[in-house]
Amino acid sequence: MVDSRTGLSIQNCLTTKMKFLVDMGISLRTVSCLRGDGYDVVHLRDEGLQRLPDNEILIKARIEGRILLTDVLCYLQLSQRLLVTDNRASMPTHLEAHWSEGGYIWG
Incomplete structure (x- = not known):
């Protein structure tokens, strides 16, 4: 095939x-x-x-x-995709750092 x-x-x-x-x-x-x-x-x-x-x-x-x-957050921003995760341990810290550097997440 x-x-x-x-x-x-x-x-x-x-x-x-x-x-x-x-x-x-x-x-x-x-x-x-x-x-x-x-x-x-x-x-x-x-x-x-x-x-x-x-x-x-x-x-x-x-x-x-x-x-x-x-870096998954930069990729999501660039590709205009949403983030779906159950990582409650470290993801909030990663998101805060991403946002503090002027990044954003679609949605």
């Missing part, structure tokens, strides 16, 4: 390693762990793109076929 969107067979999807584009807010330790597990990982810092605007980061990830690892 072939996926109509990607043209890949199910077997290829199961054996192909995921590719990641890692945003500046994600630690280099995470990058190292993923690389150690054999994943194809590019951190924005690797390519000197520390100041690449968010919308261009999304475009880069899509063009390169990479999964974007980023």
Whole structure:
């Protein structure tokens, strides 16, 4: 069976390693762990793109076929999506920090 969107067979999807584009807010330790597990990982810092605007980061990830690892609150703001979570322990603190930096959440 072939996926109509990607043209890949199910077997290829199961054996192909995921590719990641890692945003500046994600630690280099995470990058190292993923690389150690054999994943194809590019951190924005690797390519000197520390100041690449968010919308261009999304475009880069899509063009390169990479999964974007980023700060979820910034992604939600940019993509105009709602946040649904049951994380009552740390999420209020993350939201307060996001809002204090001028961020917002749709909805």
